[in-house]
Amino acid sequence: MKQAPSTFSLILGLVALALTLALTLAAILSMRVSLRAGSDAYGHLSTVAALAxxxxxxxxxxxxxxTMETLRKTGLRFSAEPPPSSVVRPSVILKDIGYTVGQLLGDPSRVVVVQTPDPQIWVRSAHDPQRWIVLHALSYRRQIVASTFVITVLAGLIALIIAALAARMLTRPLESLTAHASELLSGEPVVQTHLSNSPREVRKLALAIGDAGEKLRSVARERELMLAGISHDLRTPLARLRLALELGDACDPYRRDAMVADLDELDSALEQCLAFVRDGRDEPRREIDLVTLVGQLLALRAQPDTWQLSGPSVLPANVRPSLLRRAIGNLMDNAERYGAAPFEVSLSNGHSDVVVRVTDSGPGVNPELLAHLGRPFMRGDQARGGVGTGLGLSIALRAAELHGGAAEWSNVPEGGFAVTLRLPAGSA
Structure with a gap:
């Protein structure tokens, strides 16, 4: 398998490429400007020397x-012969010098540039058209190109060193994050210790990895707790069924009814576990009437006369109907299982939320257990031998959270236990 390049090499390569292109363009422009400025300055000097x-x-x-003898020492001379033909093509800078001299003299036809191979500027005399003033043009092109190249290389090396340091500063936090990824997933406070000086994006990524690890650990704990709860809750009815079958109680109507009840308990426990696992987050929302939904649940109760519904005649809400139906149904089951009649479901519409409250008139819950309710397989009674799986309140809590709301529970001062679901009004 081909090894992928490291982040450091990618960043350094991109920065080096960008620097190379930028410095090359800058060198070309700088050299062009330097040559243009040199030709313009030399053109002025040549014009002055020719006129003098x-x-x-x-x-x-x-x-x-x-003065003429001094000018001859600089290479200036006079010629009665016409300018010779260029051995090689004149350079661009020599043409620029000739153009500048011609413009300053006001007559470009008086100026001829030749490369023989030394660069020369021939200027026709204004007093004698048959006489030419010959000036040797000094070429600094090689020096300008060499100096520009050296400056560009030095600037490129300095910029490349700085880019390497910057790339290292950028990739070091990522390397540290990679080295401590397993610790982040295990829940250790790596961000506050090893990544405190890292860039903001890296810290956010580390926090996101930590949150993902916490969610994974929470799911694993729930899975382990569910397996333990299922094994415990199914063991008792299975043992009773096995004993009844071994004793041959299937022919006894009373014992047969007890076996059917055990099967119903097994089915209910499995249904609750499946409902907890399939939390309903994939169900689409739609507009329903909560009063109608609760009325349908009350009609399915074994003793509907023990229940009372209070609230407005119509209460629309944008919810996941099946999920909310299951949550309210579980709360009503818990009220009948652990509480006492009369029971009540009250509906109300606040300024920012819709409230569903299920209340019973039983003995309530031990205050020491109130803070622990809502955990999977946690019952209101401390004995594990009672009926129910301990998932009803957990399912209601998860349903409220998936709707963007919350679930609250408390003992009623007059006696009883109440669970309140708060759903955002008009949640979409």
Missing amino acids: ADELSTRNDPNAAQ
Whole structure:
């Protein structure tokens, strides 16, 4: 399998490529500007030298002769012959110098540039058209190109070193995050210790990994707890069924009814476990009337006369109907199983939420257990031998949270136990 490049090499390569392109473009532009400025300056100097030599050549005084001798030492001379043909094509900078001289003289036809192979500028005299003033053009192109190349290379090396340091600073937090990923998933506070000086995005990624690890651990704990609860809750009715079959009680109507009850208990426990696992988050929301939904649940109770429904005549809500039906039904089952009649379901519509409250008139729950309710397989009684799986309140709590709301429970001061589901009004 081909090994993928590291983040450091990718960042360094991209930065190096960007620097190379930028420095190359800057060098080309800088060299072009330098050559243009040099040709313009040399063109002015050549024009001045040609005009001075042309004017001094018409004088016979000693000062003019001395000045002409100085100009000849710089390479200036006069020629009665026309300019020769160029051996090679004149360079761009030489053409620029000739163009500048011609523009300054006001007559470009008086200027001829030749490469023989030395660069020369021929300027026709204004006093004698048959005479030419010849100037040797000094070429600094090689020096300019060399200096530009050296400066570009040095700037590139410095920028590349800085880019390498920057890439290292960017990738070091990622390497640290990779090294401590297992610790993050296990729940250790790595962000506060090893990643406290990392960039904000890396810290956010570390926190997201930690949250994902916590969710995975929570799911694993729920799975283990569910397996333990199922094995415990199914063992007793299975043992009774086995004993009844061994004793041959299937022919006894009373014992047969007891066996059917055990089977119903097994079916109910499995149904609750499946309902807890399939939390209903995939069910789409739709607009329903909560009063109608609760009325249907009350009609299915074994003793509907023990129940009372209070609230408005119509209470629309945007919910997951099956999930909410299961949650309210579980709360009603818990009220009948652990509480006492009369029972009540009250509905109300607040400013920002819809409230569903299920109340019984039983003895309530031990205050020490109130904080622990809502955990899977946690019953209101401390004995594990009672009926029920301990998932009813957990399913109601999860249903409220999936709707963006919350579930609350408490003992009623007058006696009894109440569970309240708060769902956001108009939640979509």
